[in-house]
Amino acid sequence: xxxxxxxxxxxxSENWRMAYGATRGENEKRLAYRASDTPxxxxxxxxxxxxxxxxxxxxxxxxxxxxxxxxxxxxxxxSSTPLNEKPHGITVSGFLRGDNYIKNRNALVExxxxxxxxxxxxxxxxxLWGRFPVIVVDWDxxxxxxxxxxxxxxxxxxRAGCPVEKRWELTGELTKTIPEAAEAVKTxxxxxxxxxxxxxxADQVLVNSFNLIxxxxxxxxxxxxxxxxxxxxxxxxxxxxxxLLAQGIRSPKTLxxxxxxxxxxxxxxxxxxxxxxxxxxxxxxxxxxxxxALFYFFTEYKYSLPIEAVTVKQVMTKRETENLYRAAAxxxxxxxxxxxITQSYDKTANLFALxxxxxxxxxxxxxxxYEAVNDLRIAVSKELAARQLSQELSITLNSAMPMLALxxxxxxxxxxxxxxxxxxxxxxxxxxxRYV
Numbered sequence: 246x247x248x249x250x251x252x253x254x255x256x257x258s259e260n261w262r263m264a265y266g267a268t269r270g271e272n273e274k275r276l277a278y279r280a281s282d283t284p285x286x287x288x289x290x291x292x293x294x295x296x297x298x299x300x301x302x303x304x305x306x307x308x309x310x311x312x313x314x315x316x317x318x319x320x321x322x323x324s325s326t327p328l329n330e331k332p333h334g335i336t337v338s339g340f341l342r343g344d345n346y347i348k349n350r351n352a353l354v355e356x357x358x359x360x361x362x363x364x365x366x367x368x369x370x371x372x373l374w375g376r377f378p379v380i381v382v383d384w385d386x387x388x389x390x391x392x393x394x395x396x397x398x399x400x401x402x403x404r405a406g407c408p409v410e411k412r413w414e415l416t417g418e419l420t421k422t423i424p425e426a427a428e429a430v431k432t433x434x435x436x437x438x439x440x441x442x443x444x445x446x447a448d449q450v451l452v453n454s455f456n457l458i459x460x461x462x463x464x465x466x467x468x469x470x471x472x473x474x475x476x477x478x479x480x481x482x483x484x485x486x487x488x489l490l491a492q493g494i495r496s497p498k499t500l501x502x503x504x505x506x507x508x509x510x511x512x513x514x515x516x517x518x519x520x521x522x523x524x525x526x527x528x529x530x531x532x533x534x535x536x537x538a539l540f541y542f543f544t545e546y547k548y549s550l551p552i553e554a555v556t557v558k559q560v561m562t563k564r565e566t567e568n569l570y571r572a573a574a575x576x577x578x579x580x581x582x583x584x585x586i587t588q589s590y591d592k593t594a595n596l597f598a599l600x601x602x603x604x605x606x607x608x609x610x611x612x613x614x615y616e617a618v619n620d621l622r623i624a625v626s627k628e629l630a631a632r633q634l635s636q637e638l639s640i641t642l643n644s645a646m647p648m649l650a651l652x653x654x655x656x657x658x659x660x661x662x663x664x665x666x667x668x669x670x671x672x673x674x675x676x677x678x679r680y681v
Contacts, residue, residue, distance in 0.1 A: 248365075249407045254375030264372045287339060290368040291359035297352045300340040304371060307334040313612050326612045333404040335369065335379060342395035348385065350396055357384045357400070358414070366405035378405035420551055423583065426621040427576050431505045433617040434572040434607075439498035441565050447558040448495050454550050454566040455500055459486045461548070461570070462507055468537040471518035482510035483613065501569055508573045509539065512580045519584075528559060535566045539581045540618075543599040545574040546606035567606045572618075575603050579621050593629055600625065640680070646671045653681050 258264040290296035303585045310327045317323060341349050360368040366378035379402035388396040421429065442451075462483035466476060485503050496501070550567055554560040582600055604622060609615035640655065648671040652659050657680040662668070665679040 249378075249405070254377055256375045256500050257372050261373055261511070266372075267373055267457070268410070271469045286370070287372065288370045289353065289356055290370070291356035292361050292365045294356055294359060296368070296370065297349060297356050299353065300342055301371065302338045302340065304338075304374065305336040306374075307336070308332070311436065315610075320384060328612065332406065334382075335377060335402045335404065337371070337400045337402075338475055339398055339400075340395050341398060344394065346395055352608050354384075354396070357381050358571065363406045364408045367402075369400075369402060377402070379403065380405055388519070407466060409652070420626050421579055421620055423621070423624045426617070426624040427579055429617040430572065430576050430579075430614075430621050433611070433613040434569060434576075435498055435501040436561045436612045437614050438565055438569050439496075440626040440681070442497040442562060445561045446495065446497060446557050447554075447556065447562040450552055450554060450559045450562040451495060451500070451566065453552055454488050455486050455490060455504070456564070457509075457550055457552070458504065459483055461545075462486075462511070465511060465538055469515060469534050471514070471534070475514050475518050492512050497565075504569065504573050505576060508577045512577050515581065516584070535581050535585045539578055539585055539596075540599075542574040542581070543603055545571055546603040548574075567577040571603065572607045572614075575600075575618070575621070576605055578603060579625050582625060583632060595624065641677050642675050645675045646675060647672045651678070 256264055284296040287301035288296035288298040307628060309331045311329050311331055312325050312327050314323055314325045336665060341353065344350070356367075359367070361380045363380075366380055369377045369379045371377070381400070382403055385399045386396055387398075412446070417605060430435040463480065466483065467481045469476065469479070484509060486500065489503055515538055518534060548567065548570060550563055553565055554563045578600055585596065606615070608616055609618055642651075646654070648659060648662070648668070651674055652662065655662075655678075662678065662680055668674065
């Protein structure tokens with residue numbers, strides 16, 4: 246497997262003459278090439294094939310950064326954000342020369358035709374650069390009757406990327422948990438909200454917007470069943486918005502942080518109600534808390550503040566506050582969704598589709614918000630997949646069913662059904678059947 250590294254490979258030597266195979270004798274001051282030396286060769290080696298050498302003429306390495314540039318036509322300015330490094334491209338020119346060059350030419354063509362992948366790349370050896378794992382992109386061979394005994398070659402490669410196994414390892418190291426990703430969404434959205442409303446805030450629209458959002462949070466709390474103490478804690482968290490407004494606070498960032506704190510309190514409150522010992526007896530009354538709150542947050546993808554906005558500042562304040570509230574709903578839904586108990590893969594897929602619809606309603610034009618929202622979706626999907634795989638399901642068969650029909654009906658392998666259940670007769674299965 247390709248031991249992937251984005252850094253340049255080590256050359257044969259930092260001295261170019263020594264890289265080509267020159268050596269220095271014991272009493273010599275200058276490097277020299279001797280008949281006993283083995284000169285370094287430029288070559289291309291296809292996966293699981295022998296290297297084919299050729300005469301090196303020139304090499305070009307091209308790379309760079311992917312840059313996201315935003316334009317601001319009202320002010321005549323722009324901003325650029327580097328996103329990631331572009332893949333390295335390599336173009337090599339050279340010759341095949343000699344009495345038997347035809348044999349080497351055909352061998353090189355056959356080597357270039359062998360498909361290479363990130364997991365099983367070809368290798369381009371350049372004495373002055375080192376040994377690159379590469380994938381062939383284009384190749385040209387030019388032959389002229391005036392130059393008998395040689396042909397010119399030009400090879401274009403891209404450096405091999407990260408192998409599948411390594412990608413999975415990196416994914417495990419780099420992927421955030423749902424709480425970490427949700428916190429990143431909160432930070433990115435709050436910062437963007439404050440940045441966009443800096444100098445563009447319509448105070449009255451801001452006040453009215455957060456008062457209306459507070460009412461939406463009260464409605465969400467009203468769908469939750471639990472002890473008065475827990476419900477009061479969630480209600481008080483939502484009331485903090487009006488308390489800040491009553492104190493004359495008009496800072497977009499402060500209000501945005503208070504909104505996310507209120508949404509976070511609803512999420513933790515639902516979890517605390519579920520786990521509290523004094524609520525155990527009321528399980529059947531509170532078991533739908535997650536689903537009730539989740540579906541309410543899912544419907545916020547189309548929420549629009551019933552406020553008339555006329556001026557540019559009013560329109561911007563209203564639009565950005567609506568987006569902030571949808572982001573807060575996404576922040577909450579992402580943390581609740583994995584705790585909703587479903588009985589089938591299809592139901593989980595349907596819930597995730599609703600989550601994606603809410604996600605798409607959040608403005609991701611800011612690179613930081615886009616990255617944070619994308620990381621959150623990855624974290625949620627991985628958690629759902631892990632829970633779905635580990636969830637053991639059951640079904641009760643009221644009438645007898647043969648094994649073959651049952652495997653098709655449940656979409657489960659026969660070996661899995663036999664491992665989870667005691668089956669005496671494969672033609673008559675009845676009663677409770679466990680499967681995954």
